[in-house]
Every structure is written in structure tokens, then in C-alpha cells.
Amino acid sequence: MYDVIIVGGGVAAFTAALFTGRRGLKVLVIGKDIGGQANYTDTIENFPGLPAVGGYELVSSIRSQAEKWGSEYLEAEVTRIKSTETGFVVTAYGSQYKSKTVILAFGKTPRDLGVPGEDELKGRGVSFCATCDAPLYKGKTVAVAGVGDVSLDAILLCSKYSKKVYALSKTDRLQGHPGLVKAISRKTNVELVPFIQIQEVVGTTQLEKLKLHDLATGQQRDLPIHGLFVELGYVVNADFVKDLVQLDDQSQIVVGADQSTNMPGIFAAGDVTNRHYKQAAISAGEAATAALACYDYLARLEGRFGLTSDWTQIKRVK
Ligand SMILES: Cc1cc2nc3c(=O)[nH]c(=O)nc-3n(C[C@H](O)[C@H](O)[C@H](O)COP(=O)(O)OP(=O)(O)OC[C@H]3O[C@@H](n4cnc5c(N)ncnc54)[C@H](O)[C@@H]3O)c2cc1C
Incomplete structure (x- = not known):
């Protein structure tokens, strides 16, 4: 006792x-x-x-x-x-x-996306902490899914290490502190992917791609990446x-x-x-x-x- x-x-x-x-x-x-x-x-x-x-x-x-x-x-x-x-x-x-x-x-604890494949690939390409893991993706292609300043921070940090950073957004723009949005717009290796929702995280032993749903056209497509940073805050x-x-x-x-x-x-x-x-x-x-x-x-x-x-x-x- x-x-x-x-x-x-x-x-x-x-x-x-x-x-x-x-x-x-x-x-x-x-x-x-x-x-x-x-x-x-x-x-x-x-x-x-x-x-x-x-x-x-x-x-x-x-x-x-x-x-x-x-x-x-x-x-x-x-x-x-x-x-x-x-x-x-x-x-x-x-x-x-x-x-x-x-x-x-x-x-x-960090908030999940709640999509298939996410749990299985945690620590194997899916990260909840850009501050901790961004340097691991030096020269690679990554995507950042998130909201607010914390996700903008993650995009900026990843852009220092990764060859290409996809900034996934459910709307037509990135939202958050104007200074951060402006700093991201100057980065040549960051590409905004607008009107996007992640449907599935795919990989066998390591993350390989995301299955995306285009909210504007209703179409689906794959996005091959090495790393996904989920920055949705904490619960x-x-x-x-x-x-x-x-x-x-x-x-x-x-x-x-x-x-x-x-x-x-x-x-x-x-x-x-x-x-x-x-x-x-x-x-x-x-x-x-x-x-x-x-x-x-x-x-x-x-x-x-x-x-x-x-x-x-x-x-x-x-
Ligand atoms: C990116 C980032 C930067 C930060 N920077 C600063 C800073 O500069 N200065 C500052 O003062 N604060 C900072 N913070 C905030 C600070 O880290 C937190 O306020 C503090 O760590 C909270 O401590 P805690 O022990 O209350 O909870 P947590 O740190 O959340 O610890 C909770 C613990 O409980 C464990 N746990 C959860 N569920 C269970 C369960 N069911 N069974 C057993 N264990 C469980 C978790 O694994 C974890 O070990 C930062 C936070 C983040 C995310």
C-alpha cells in the first residue's frame, strides 16, 4: 500500500x-x-x-x-x-x-489527426514535434498538417532542413501570425497545398505517402513524402x-x-x-x-x- x-x-x-x-x-x-x-x-x-x-x-x-x-x-x-x-x-x-x-x-498530449495509418507510423515518419524531429529530415520531403502559429513555426523550422515542405491547409491560405505567414511566403522550398484533408497515412515499415482529399474538387490524390508533422495542439x-x-x-x-x-x-x-x-x-x-x-x-x-x-x-x- x-x-x-x-x-x-x-x-x-x-x-x-x-x-x-x-x-x-x-x-x-x-x-x-x-x-x-x-x-x-x-x-x-x-x-x-x-x-x-x-x-x-x-x-x-x-x-x-x-x-x-x-x-x-x-x-x-x-x-x-x-x-x-x-x-x-x-x-x-x-x-x-x-x-x-x-x-x-x-x-x-499532442492531438491526433485520427486517420488510418497514423498510429502505426508514429515515430516512423509521423511526428508530433517539429522542434524535436525536423533535423532528422535533412534533404528530405516533408508535409506539415496543423493549425495556428505552432504549425507555422513547424513549417519554418522544417524549411531550414528539408528539401521540400508541403504546407497542408483546409482553406486557401495559411492562417496565423502575419509575420510568420510572411516569413513562410519568402521560403522557396515551401509549397502551400490548399483545400486539402488527409484521408490516410500510408507506409509499410516507414511513411511513404499521404492519401489526400481535395475539398475544392472532391478528387483524391497521393502525396509521396518522407515525414509528416502533425501540429494540431495539445489535449x-x-x-x-x-x-x-x-x-x-x-x-x-x-x-x-x-x-x-x-x-x-x-x-x-x-x-x-x-x-x-x-x-x-x-x-x-x-x-x-x-x-x-x-x-x-x-x-x-x-x-x-x-x-x-x-x-x-x-x-x-x-
Ligand atoms: C514545444 C513546447 C515548448 C515549451 N516551452 C516551454 C518553455 O520554454 N517554458 C516553460 O515554462 N514551458 C514550456 N512549455 C510548457 C511546458 O513544457 C509544460 O507546461 C510542462 O511540461 C507541463 O508539465 P506537466 O508535468 O504538467 O505535464 P506534461 O509535461 O504534459 O507531462 C505529463 C506526463 O504524464 C504522462 N502521462 C500521460 N497520460 C498518462 C497515463 N495515462 N499514465 C501514465 N502517464 C501518463 C505523459 O507521458 C507525460 O510524461 C512548452 C511546451 C511545449 C509543447
Whole structure:
């Protein structure tokens, strides 16, 4: 029986592990990977105290710090959390783990196109992170499917490495920041493919081509490419907890000031919550709060003294 199981493998999960571990709790972190979204960026320049740090490097370092305080880590996907009389049963890859409390810190994941072939060719030509993978397509032909500034950024980045970049659009133009659109229009290796919808991603061991549907003419055609960058933004995949905790209309977990959810014993932190701003430092802050609130919850449950915040001792000075 763990005191707390933390679901996630990013900044929030390992920060929560650090703070709960330092309070002497028995902690298990279950995450699909180490790093989360921080892996999608080369350098984070706004994490306090670290002028420039790699995303993976940052999360790995928080993980080491947490493990010094005894937290365990299991690489697996959590598919179910069940509330019981004594706490919670967390299912990951068919095995069950018991805990008194849970901290949900499973962040956001890139949005899929949802077309045949996409899943099978993920990491084999289909990428969700131009920042990470664009250099792999040096001298090759790629396509970018996406919306908004993030996809315009991806087009510009790919144009630095690839011989040819197809910018796929469902309309007759690229939409987003005018400066980015203008910068793309100056690139001779970028070709706009207007009124296009991807129907299928095709390849045996590696991506070979896209099957496209022309929304203007209704015709179909193939586009041979080596790489496809899907830049559709990020979503919260909270289906597995939708019957357990309250979600908002974007599937984000609704939390109170102390990061508690509507289910006693379950807390949430980081990009997965309904707080408006999403940054690594904010995820870390929310996770520290969730961890201390979790400790307090267990202390109350077990009849011990909880934490006293320093500021409650300070008298108001006029
Ligand atoms: C391209 C890009 C650049 C960015 N640049 C910056 C920046 O410069 N500065 C900054 O402060 N922020 C930046 N951010 C935002 C920052 O990366 C995020 O706010 C932060 O990483 C969120 O951390 P998190 O731990 O809350 O969630 P995430 O990083 O999303 O981590 C969630 C973790 O949970 C895991 N997970 C998901 N579902 C499950 C499940 N069912 N079971 C087990 N594990 C699961 C995931 O695999 C992942 O490990 C950037 C984000 C992106 C995408």
C-alpha cells in the first residue's frame, strides 16, 4: 500500500514526488515516459534558477532529486483508477497498485489527426514535434498538417532542413501570425497545398505517402513524402478518470486552491488542471501545493498533526 500514487512523468509528477517523499510518504510515480511535454523543446529559458536548461534534462534532474527521498518510478500507462474503502486501486499495464491517495499529473498530449495509418507510423515518419524531429529530415520531403502559429513555426523550422515542405491547409491560405505567414511566403522550398484533408497515412515499415482529399474538387490524390508533422495542439486525455473526478469542457481536471479535486484523496497538478496558464514553473508550483495538501489530507485521516503554513503564524502588521 503506497501513501500516494502519482500519475505522470513530467515536471509536475516528479515535483509532487519530491515534496511527498520529503514528507516521508511512500510514493510511487507511474508515467508513460520521462519528460512529458518538456521533451518537445530544446531549451527552457524561464525556469527560475536555471537560465537555460534542456527539457529532458530538467525533468530527469527533478526525478533524481525525488528519488533521493525514496520515491519509486514505474514506466507504464495508467488505464484505470478505482476508489475503494481504503483508498484507490490504480491499474497500469494490467497490474494493480494500491494507494491511500492519488495525485493526477498526466499533463497534455499532442492531438491526433485520427486517420488510418497514423498510429502505426508514429515515430516512423509521423511526428508530433517539429522542434524535436525536423533535423532528422535533412534533404528530405516533408508535409506539415496543423493549425495556428505552432504549425507555422513547424513549417519554418522544417524549411531550414528539408528539401521540400508541403504546407497542408483546409482553406486557401495559411492562417496565423502575419509575420510568420510572411516569413513562410519568402521560403522557396515551401509549397502551400490548399483545400486539402488527409484521408490516410500510408507506409509499410516507414511513411511513404499521404492519401489526400481535395475539398475544392472532391478528387483524391497521393502525396509521396518522407515525414509528416502533425501540429494540431495539445489535449488532455482524461477519459480514464472522467467518472472519478470533475472535468471542465476541455477535459481538464477541476481543482481547488489546494489542488484538491471533488474526490476526497485525489489531487491534480500541472497542465492537466483547469488553471489557465501552462508553464513548467507553474506545473512545479501546483505539484508542490498538491503534495503538501496530500500530506495534510493523510495526516487528518490518520489523526496526526498536519502542516502549518508559516504565514498563518504571522500577525497582520499595519
Ligand atoms: C514545444 C513546447 C515548448 C515549451 N516551452 C516551454 C518553455 O520554454 N517554458 C516553460 O515554462 N514551458 C514550456 N512549455 C510548457 C511546458 O513544457 C509544460 O507546461 C510542462 O511540461 C507541463 O508539465 P506537466 O508535468 O504538467 O505535464 P506534461 O509535461 O504534459 O507531462 C505529463 C506526463 O504524464 C504522462 N502521462 C500521460 N497520460 C498518462 C497515463 N495515462 N499514465 C501514465 N502517464 C501518463 C505523459 O507521458 C507525460 O510524461 C512548452 C511546451 C511545449 C509543447
